[in-house]
Amino acid sequence: MATTPTAPSPGAPPVPAKAAEEYRGFSLTALAWRRFRRHKLAMYASVVLIILYAAAIFSPFLAPYSETRSNRQKYFHPPTKIHFFDENGRLTRPYVYNYRLVDVGRRIYEPVTTTKYPIKFFVKGESYKLFGLIEWDVHLYGVDSPAVIYPLGADHLGRDIVSRMLHGSRKSLFIVIPLIVITVSIGLMYGGISGYFGGRTDNIMMRIGEVVMAVPSFYLLIALAGVMRDVPAQQRFAAVIAILGLVSWAGFARVIRGMVLSLRQQEFVEGALAIGNSHLRTIVRHILPNTISYVVVSITLQVPGFIIAESSLSFLGLGVQEPFSSWGNMLSNATDLTNLTRYPWMLAPGFLIFITVLAWNYVGDGVRDALDPRAVTSGEPR
Amino acid sequence: MKRSLSWLMAAALVLAFGLGALAQPYVMEAETIGQYGGEIRIATLGDPRTFNPYLAKETSSTDVIIGRIFEPLIGRNGVTTAHEPRLAKAWEFSEDGTVWTFYLREGVYWHDGVEFTADDVIFTLDIIYDPEIPNNYRDGMLYPDPIQYRKIDRYTVEFTFPMALATAMDDVSFPIIPKHILEQPWKEGRFNEMWGVDTPPWEIIGTGPFQMVEYRPSERIVMTRNPNYWRVDAEGNPLPYITRFVMYIAGNQDAMRLMFDNRETNIYGVRGTEVDEMQDNAERGGYTIYEGGPTFSTLFVVFNQNELFVPSPKVEWFQNKLFRQAVAHAVDKQSLIDIVFGGRAVPQWSPVSAPNRQFLKEDVKTYPYDLEESRRLLAEAGFTWGPDGRLYDWNGNHVEFTLSTNEGNLQRETFMTLLAEDLTELGMTVHTNPMDFNLLVNQLTSGENWDAIIIGLTGGVDPDGGSNVWQSSGGLHMWNIGRDEPQTEWEARVDEIFEIGRTILDPEERVKVYYEWQDIIAEEVPLIYAVTPLVYAAARNEIKNIEYTAYGGSLHNIHVLWIDN
Numbered sequence: 001m002a003t004t005p006t007a008p009s010p011g012a013p014p015v016p017a018k019a020a021e022e023y024r025g026f027s028l029t030a031l032a033w034r035r036f037r038r039h040k041l042a043m044y045a046s047v048v049l050i051i052l053y054a055a056a057i058f059s060p061f062l063a064p065y066s067e068t069r070s071n072r073q074k075y076f077h078p079p080t081k082i083h084f085f086d087e088n089g090r091l092t093r094p095y096v097y098n099y100r101l102v103d104v105g106r107r108i109y110e111p112v113t114t115t116k117y118p119i120k121f122f123v124k125g126e127s128y129k130l131f132g133l134i135e136w137d138v139h140l141y142g143v144d145s146p147a148v149i150y151p152l153g154a155d156h157l158g159r160d161i162v163s164r165m166l167h168g169s170r171k172s173l174f175i176v177i178p179l180i181v182i183t184v185s186i187g188l189m190y191g192g193i194s195g196y197f198g199g200r201t202d203n204i205m206m207r208i209g210e211v212v213m214a215v216p217s218f219y220l221l222i223a224l225a226g227v228m229r230d231v232p233a234q235q236r237f238a239a240v241i242a243i244l245g246l247v248s249w250a251g252f253a254r255v256i257r258g259m260v261l262s263l264r265q266q267e268f269v270e271g272a273l274a275i276g277n278s279h280l281r282t283i284v285r286h287i288l289p290n291t292i293s294y295v296v297v298s299i300t301l302q303v304p305g306f307i308i309a310e311s312s313l314s315f316l317g318l319g320v321q322e323p324f325s326s327w328g329n330m331l332s333n334a335t336d337l338t339n340l341t342r343y344p345w346m347l348a349p350g351f352l353i354f355i356t357v358l359a360w361n362y363v364g365d366g367v368r369d370a371l372d373p374r375a376v377t378s379g380e381p382r
Numbered sequence: 383m384k385r386s387l388s389w390l391m392a393a394a395l396v397l398a399f400g401l402g403a404l405a406q407p408y409v410m411e412a413e414t415i416g417q418y419g420g421e422i423r424i425a426t427l428g429d430p431r432t433f434n435p436y437l438a439k440e441t442s443s444t445d446v447i448i449g450r451i452f453e454p455l456i457g458r459n460g461v462t463t464a465h466e467p468r469l470a471k472a473w474e475f476s477e478d479g480t481v482w483t484f485y486l487r488e489g490v491y492w493h494d495g496v497e498f499t500a501d502d503v504i505f506t507l508d509i510i511y512d513p514e515i516p517n518n519y520r521d522g523m524l525y526p527d528p529i530q531y532r533k534i535d536r537y538t539v540e541f542t543f544p545m546a547l548a549t550a551m552d553d554v555s556f557p558i559i560p561k562h563i564l565e566q567p568w569k570e571g572r573f574n575e576m577w578g579v580d581t582p583p584w585e586i587i588g589t590g591p592f593q594m595v596e597y598r599p600s601e602r603i604v605m606t607r608n609p610n611y612w613r614v615d616a617e618g619n620p621l622p623y624i625t626r627f628v629m630y631i632a633g634n635q636d637a638m639r640l641m642f643d644n645r646e647t648n649i650y651g652v653r654g655t656e657v658d659e660m661q662d663n664a665e666r667g668g669y670t671i672y673e674g675g676p677t678f679s680t681l682f683v684v685f686n687q688n689e690l691f692v693p694s695p696k697v698e699w700f701q702n703k704l705f706r707q708a709v710a711h712a713v714d715k716q717s718l719i720d721i722v723f724g725g726r727a728v729p730q731w732s733p734v735s736a737p738n739r740q741f742l743k744e745d746v747k748t749y750p751y752d753l754e755e756s757r758r759l760l761a762e763a764g765f766t767w768g769p770d771g772r773l774y775d776w777n778g779n780h781v782e783f784t785l786s787t788n789e790g791n792l793q794r795e796t797f798m799t800l801l802a803e804d805l806t807e808l809g810m811t812v813h814t815n816p817m818d819f820n821l822l823v824n825q826l827t828s829g830e831n832w833d834a835i836i837i838g839l840t841g842g843v844d845p846d847g848g849s850n851v852w853q854s855s856g857g858l859h860m861w862n863i864g865r866d867e868p869q870t871e872w873e874a875r876v877d878e879i880f881e882i883g884r885t886i887l888d889p890e891e892r893v894k895v896y897y898e899w900q901d902i903i904a905e906e907v908p909l910i911y912a913v914t915p916l917v918y919a920a921a922r923n924e925i926k927n928i929e930y931t932a933y934g935g936s937l938h939n940i941h942v943l944w945i946d947n
Contacts, residue, residue, distance in 0.1 A: 104725035105658030337636035
C-alpha cells in the first residue's frame with residue numbers, strides 16, 4: 001500500500017549506537033531471530049514444542065494402537081519391558097514378552113518368557129486417517145499378537161497409555177488455536193477502537209472490559225458446564241471453549257488500547273486519514289499492524305494458560321469425554337489413591353502437561369526478549 | 383382365633399415381668415459378654431441434611447439417625463433378615479390379616495427421661511399421613527387408603543389395613559418420634575422446620591442406643607451411650623457397651639481409607655479392589671477383613687420399549703425378546719468383575735438380589751457371555767448383516783442407538799464401554815453417552831429421549847418393595863413407563879403376581895408365587911442384569927462381636943460391639 005508509513009515503526013526499539021552498528025544490514029525479523037537464538041532455553045523449548053506438535057499431527061501413525069482400543073485381559077498392565085539383550089547377555093534385536101495376569105485381586109502381571117516377540121517397525125495395524133484425509137494402516141512400531149507393547153503401561157480398560165497420550169495431544173495441544181483466534185480478534189478490535197477514539201468511548205469501553213476481566217472465568221465455566229447438562233458432551237465442550245475465549249480477551253484488549261492511544265498521535269495516522277481512509281480502515285490497516293510484536297509475545301504467553309484450562313476442564317469431566325482421550329481426562333483416572341500408588345504410570349499425561357507448559361513459557365520468554373528488547377527480564381543485556 | 387407371631391423371648395419376658403410399667407429389657411445374644419468403654423469411629427461420605435427422620439430423603443441423613451437415635455416398632459435382624467421386635471415387644475393379627483395389634487415395650491424412655499407410650503406411635507402416624515409433610519413413608523402406606531390406627535391403652539395400638547398384607551411388618555417399620563416434643567410445633571405448622579442440622583444436637587430426642595452430643599458440619603458427628611437403653615446382654619448388663627460413637631465426614635472414599643490407615647477410624651468399608659492389598663497388611667495394621675457376601679444393589683441395562691417415546695424402527699428392536707436376549711449374551715460379566723471389582727463380585731441373573739436367600743430362585747435362565755449365541759438369536763429374530771459387517775433389521779435399517787449412563791461412576795462407565803464394544807462387534811452402532819445423574823434419572827422416569835440406559839437400583843428383602851419397578855403402573859417401570867395398562871401378556875402376568883403376592887400371608891406359599899415372576903423376567907429380560915459386588919469391611923482387632931453382613935453392614939449389632947483393651 002502506498003499509505004504504509006515509511007517512518008520507523010514505533011514498536012521498534014531505539015537501539016543504542018553501538019548495537020546499531022552491529023545490527024546494520026539486518027531486517028527487523030532477522031534481528032529478532034538473532035536475539036531469539038541467543039536465548040538457549042527458548043531454543044531448547046522450541047525444539048521440544050516442535051517435537052510435541054509434530055507427534056500430535058502424526059499421532060495415528062506414531063501410536064501403535066487406536067485411541068479407544070481396549071484389551072480386557074490387560075487392564076492396569078504395567079509398562080512393557082523392552083529387552084535389548086537376550087538371556088545370554090548378547091545384544092540382539094529388541095524384543096518383548098507377552099504378559100499374563102497371575103493375580104486378579106492384586107493385579108500382578110508376569111512375563112511369559114517362552115516366546116519372544118521382536119519389535120517390528122512400519123507394521124500393518126488398525127486403519128486410520130492421517131490428517132483426517134489419507135486412509136492408512138501402517139504404524140511406526142508394534143509387535144505380533146497376542147503380545148502387546150505398552151511402553152508406559154495401560155489404564156483400567158487395558159488401553160495403551162502412550163497411544164492415548166498421542167491421540168489426546170491433538171486435542172490438548174491444538175485446542176489453543178480457536179482460543180487464540182477468538183481472544184486476539186476480539187482483543188485487537190476492541191482495544192483498537194477504544195484507544196483510537198479515546199475520550200468517552202474509551203472510558204465506557206474500558207469499564208466494560210474491566211467488568212469482563214473481573215469475571216472469575218474458571219468458576220464461570222464450571223457453572224456453565226453444569227447448566228448445560230442436557231447438551232451433548234461434544235457440543236458442550238465446544239461451547240465451553242468458545243466461552244473461555246470470550247472471557248479471556250479483556251486484559252489483552254487493554255494493553256492494545258494503551259498502545260493504540262499513543263500510536264494515533266503519530267503523523268502516519270493523520271496521513272492515512274488525510275488521504276481519505278475511514279476510521280475503521282485506519283485502525284485495521286495502519287495502527288494495529290504496529291502492535292504485532294506485542295501480539296506475538298502475548299499469544300505465546302497465553303498458550304500455557306489455555307492448555308492448563310483444557311486439561312483442568314477435562315479432568316473435572318467437563319471437557320473431552322470418555323472414551324476419547326485428552327491429557328486432562330486421562331489424569332482423572334489417576335486420582336484414585338489406590339490407582340495412584342499401584343499404577344503410577346497413569347500419571348504420565350501430567351508429566352507431558354508440565355513439559356508443554358514449561359516449554360511454552362520459555363518460548364514466550366524468548367519471543368518477548370527477541371521482539372521487545374526494552375523489556376529485558378533475564379540474562380545479560382542484549 | 384388369633385395367630386401370634388410374637389417372639390418366644392418377648393413372651394417369656396412378658397411372663398417374667400408381668401404387666402405394668404416395669405422395664406422390659408430385650409436380651410441381645412452375642413458371641414461374648416463385653417466390657418464397657420471405648421468408642422467406635424467410622425467415616426461417612428456426606429453431611430446429613432436434616433436430623434428429622436420424616437424430612438430425611440438421603441442416606442447421608444438416615445444413616446446418622448435411623449437405628450441409632452430413632453427406632454421402629456419392628457425391625458429386621460441384620461444377619462437373618464427375619465423380623466424381630468424393637469419398640470413393639472409382640473404383635474398379632476386377625477384371621478383375615480387386616481387387623482394388627484402391637485404390644486409396646488414398657489419402660490422405654492426417651493433420651494430426656496419421658497416415657498415412650500402408644501401416644502407417640504399414634505402421633506408418628508399422624509405425621510406420616512399429614513399431606514403437608516413431604517415424607518418418604520406415606521406413599522408406601524396408602525393401599526390406596528391409609529391405615530386406620532387407634533390407641534387401645536397406654537401400651538397397645540391397633541392398625542387396620544384395608545386388606546390382608548404380607549408386607550405389613552415392613553410397612554410399620556417407620557421410626558417413632560416423640561409426641562411431647564414435636565406435637566406443639568406440628569400444631570403451629572412448624573414441623574417442617576424442626577430438627578434441621580442447625581438444631582443443638584442434644585435437642586434431638588429419640589429412644590435409640592445413642593444420643594447426639596455434637597455435630598460439626600463437614601467434620602464429625604459425636605454420639606454418646608444412652609444409659610437407659612432397653613436392650614441388655616445375656617447377663618442382664620445394659621447395652622450398648624461402647625461409650626461413644628463418632629462419624630467423621632470424609633469427602634471421598636480415598637479420604638476414608640486414609641483415615642482408617644491412620645487409625646483415626648476403626649471400621650472401614652473395603653472396596654473389592656482393595657481387599658487383597660489390605661489383606662497383605664492386615665497383621666501390621668492390626669485389623670481383620672470381614673466378607674459380607676453379595677450386596678442388594680443391582681447393575682443393569684434397560685431398553686426403552688415404549689412406542690410413545692421411541693420412534694420406529696428402534697422400538698421394534700427393543701420390544702423384540704430375541705434382541706434383548708442377544709444383548710444379554712453380549713454382557714461380559716467376567717471382565718466387568720475382574721476389571722472393576724478385582725474379582726470380588728458375582729454375576730446376577732434373577733431380579734432378586736443374590737443375598738436374598740429367602741426369595742431367590744437359583745435356577746433361572748442364564749445368559750453366559752457368548753457372541754456366537756447373540757448372532758444366532760439376532761439371525762433368528764430376522765436381523766441380517768451387510769457386506770460391511772453392519773447389522774440391519776428386517777426392513778433394512780441399520781441398528782443404531784444411544785447407550786447412556788451417569789458420568790463419574792466407574793462401574794457403570796466401564797460396563798458401558800465393554801458392552802458398547804461387544805455390540806459394535808455384533809455389527810450395531812452404539813453411541814455412548816455419559817451424562818449427569820439427575821438428568822439421567824429424569825429421562826428414565828419420563829421415558830423421553832433415551833434408547834438404553836445403564837443404571838442400578840438398591841434392593842430390599844421383600845420383593846414387593848420392587849412393585850414400583852415391576853408393576854405396569856409403577857413409577858419406575860422403566861421400559862414401559864407411564865402406562866396404566868400392561869402392554870404385553872407377560873407384564874400382565876407380573877402385575878397379577880404382585881397383586882397376589884402382597885396378600886399371601888403364608889411365607890412359603892408366597893415365595894413360590896415370586897418364583898414365577900423371576901422366571902418370567904429372566905426369560906423376557908426387560909432389565910439385563912450385570913454383576914453384584916461382594917462387600918467387605920475392615921475392623922480393628924480390638925473390636926469384638928463383629929457380625930458383618932451385606933444386609934446389616936458392620937454396625938447392625940452396634941449395641942453389643944465392645945473394645946478389648
